[in-house]
Amino acid sequence: MKNVTIIGGGLSSLTASCYLAEKNFKVTIVEKNDHLGGRLSFFEKDGFVFDMGPSWYWMPEVFEDFFKDFDKDVSDYYNLKRLDPSYRFYLDDLMVDFSADLNDIFKEFEKIEPGSSLKLSAFLDDAKIKYDISLQKFILFPNKSIKEYLSIDVLKYFFKLDLFKSLRSHINNYFSNKKIKNFLEFPAMFLGGSPKNTPALYSLMNYGDIKKGTWYPEGGMYKIAEAFSSLSKELGVEHILGDPIVKLDIKNKSIKSAISKSGKIFNSDYFLAGLEYPFVQTKLLDEKYRSYNSNYWSKKHVAPSALIFYLGLSSKVKNIEHHNLFFDKDFDKHLIEIFDNKVLPSEPLFYICCPSKTDSSIVPNDDMENIFILIPIGPGSEDSQSIRDKYFDQVINRMEIITKQKIKNKIIVKKSFCVNDFVNRYNAYKGNAYGLANTLLQSAVFKPKIKDKIIRNLFYTGHFTVPGPGLPPAIISGKIASNEILKDIK
């Protein structure tokens, strides 16, 4: 029986642990923090239960397919609810709900620009092709080399993906109204980039959130981490928590053992790094073993970090839904400031999640509200209490004006999370929130490789390698990494 030590216990690691354990590997996960799930994390304060990271459950079939591979269903672990509206958009002077019913969205588009519903329909038809081809044909490619794409069967689909055109120019081909363009460009920010440098392929996210919907696991997003952890345990994976790996012992270009802070020694045939790639390369490996040095990482376009506020409110908030995008200021200005000028945004856009609109189990009583405010900021941004306070005042004031009510006087629990917390809690490179951005020159074969180029028994998974940031990609990444380890023993 072969054994594998998985370093880090995020969603990609948990996924890989299940596939490898099912193939009779003896699997051990060693996690720095005292819980599994990585960024899928939560905390509880005075009866409020806050999801700390992901809030947007999308591409539900990726989760379903994972559980089906083990003869299970998502519903064996948690109950999913489709949100309606999928999300609310405040854009300039407009408030638009993206309903679960596409006909309602068509009506909203027609109000903004007559004739645009037909264009949206055509745009979504094209996005569906990208979504389906990606999931059915390409998604499990390890992207070791371009050769994977060089068969007639694959090539005929490849060009439909629009990997070399930007999302912005693709959207411009369909629409001229600036507001409509903003509605469709926003997912680029979730992929860590801007619509100017994100491939048009990712219009598949528009198809995903508009047609396939946004969902919510009852009890909170952390239920996903609990589900994957339970299955991993059921399959016999050993979980070691609260003990970071601090050293890798390497001989003859193979890792012999990983050593934890408490001094435990993990010997195994294979090592899978589910913690961030740059941390392994620059902090755990000596220079002679690094395939990608500090200079390489410093030139990469890393996903934004985030300034987050978790608020427990004593009474209900009007005029917001479960997911709310506050795009009342200039989208491009925010992107240029954080990515090009590398400064804090002067008038930030922000996102508010209010899961208590859907779930009363996460508030002390039904009259209260649980809110999460997220401001995307550049990776490596300066972080201090005074900066956090300044932004808090700015966004709360704007939220009060836009939603036409007092919020500040309802706050009974407040906590913030920013760059320094990402570094301390997850060893996140530059305090990023979700890995390496999926830009035109950082997608597919351009990502750091799943298999280490120098060390024979070291593999990687997670949001710095293929396919990229987000929960569904983390699941897919775990599956690709386990496939590559399985191929290696043959």
Ligand SMILES: Cc1cc2nc3c(=O)[nH]c(=O)nc-3n(C[C@H](O)[C@H](O)[C@H](O)COP(=O)(O)OP(=O)(O)OC[C@H]3O[C@@H](n4cnc5c(N)ncnc54)[C@H](O)[C@@H]3O)c2cc1C
């Ligand atoms: C605020 C926020 C909002 C997000 N919103 C969404 C969303 O709405 N929808 C969505 O799909 N995605 C979202 N994401 C992105 C998504 O959460 C991540 O891309 C995904 O969870 C990454 O999973 P992972 O397994 O690659 O890494 P992680 O979850 O980061 O797991 C890595 C693990 O490695 C551990 N580790 C680090 N160093 C060591 C060490 N030395 N030894 C042992 N363990 C170590 C860390 O503690 C961590 O548990 C969001 C992320 C954030 C932060």
